[in-house]
Amino acid sequence: MELQLYNTMTRQKEVFTPIKPPHVGLYTCGPTVYNFAHIGNLRTYVFSDILKRVLTYNGFKVKHVMNITDVGHLTGDRDMGEDKLESGARREGKSAWEIAEYYTQAFKKDLKKLNIIEPTIWCKATDTIDDQIALIRTLEEKGYTYRTSDGIYFDTAKFPDYTKLSHQDLDALKEGARVERNPEKRNATDFALWKFSPPEAHRQMEWDSPWGVGFPGWHIECSAMSMKYLGDMLDIHCGGTDHIDVHHTNEIAQSEAATGKTFFRFWMHGAFLIIAGGKKMAKSEGNFLTLSKSIEENRIDPLAYRFATFQTHYRKPMEFSPDAIAAAQNGWQHLRNQVRTLMDATEPGRADVDYQTKFQQATNNDLNMPQALAVVQELLKSDLSPDVKLATVFDFDQVLGLDLKQTSTGQALPDDIASLVEARQNARETKQWALSDSLRDEIQSKGFVVQDTPQGMKVYKP
Incomplete structure (x- = not known):
């Protein structure tokens, strides 16, 4: 039976066939671990979990890679502002490394509660700095980069298909990018590959590089890690719809500029969670x-x-x-x-x-x-x-x-609930129906379900 998936790149459903059947390479953009994941984030991870389960149900063997962004994601998606991990560390009086570990474990606990299958490979941005530097050097050698006072940037004007994923008008995209304006950028849509540590302040997370002490940009990690761990199995890339215009667009530009090859064949995105007032969470x-x-x-x-x-x-x-x-x-x-x-x-x-x-x-x-x-x-x-x-x-x-x-009825009941169940059973046997109903309501008020079946009364915790 054909598996049809909606491809954001082509804006239509397409029959999915992997590059190296029956193996499928799946990359999921993971969390930035400076705070708890919210239930809107988690909806996206449920979606990618269903995708993986459906692939498996169809007989494919899935290699799933998920990144942990523990450095480089700034408060402004256009490479302005403070690193979210550094901000989180100051907020909670801990080190950036402690913040990253704490919220990584919290995220994994949430996945377990939602019965989301863990990825085949977890990978941290801070564990792949050398890979990211190597990718930036390749882009530099091919003439796609330039230097400013605060970092090494990708020149989007040199990648003609920059908007092929977002399908946006480039002028409109440039106007949106001017909200966070860096006057040293050649183009409003250019993005940081490597950021220099500010001279006036010591960062907790920084590394030596060919360009100076600093840290990687947010986008470069996903390109480096997906290519490192999936190789030539770049089948499906997942994330939220908020990643289309900037993060995933930039991933494609830098990756295809570096390799000259298509970077992932299918792009799939989950929509927002909307709360009161029609706002996204x-x-x-x-x-x-x-x-x-x-x-x-x-x-x-x-x-x-x-x-x-x-x-x-x-x-x-x-x-x-x-x-x-x-x-x-x-x-x-x-x-x-x-x-x-x-x-x-x-x-x-x-x-x-x-x-x-x-x-x-x-x-x-x-x-x-x-x-x-x-x-x-x-x-x-x-x-x-x-x-x-x-x-x-x-x-x-x-x-x-x-x-x-x-799902089972074989669970042990707490003593107080067991006493109420026994009392209700006695009431039913003596046909004290009002008392039976009252005891049923009391049991249910304590969080238990009461079912009267042909086989007898069943009480369990849902």
């Missing part, structure tokens, strides 16, 4: 919500948020509100309850081929997860036998990543 806007603050502290399982992201296609903005996440929590719990009922009744048999085909048709249509969820519900409401339904939904979970096999 962003740290720069001060309106970002983290997984722990907006999800877990409201007694919502992170997997319910993963489920919520499936309601909207990854290329469309997703609206986030308390009502929306509550609805997603209910939908996720309903799915778990359906699976739980099947698990209580039977063991998995053999998956149904027709439903597997329907599900794969949905996911292979540019990761159409809303349609995939519709297939899941169609399956569970079908007349197929319970063992076939269970096997098929477990098969689907290879892509969904909702850990449905972990």
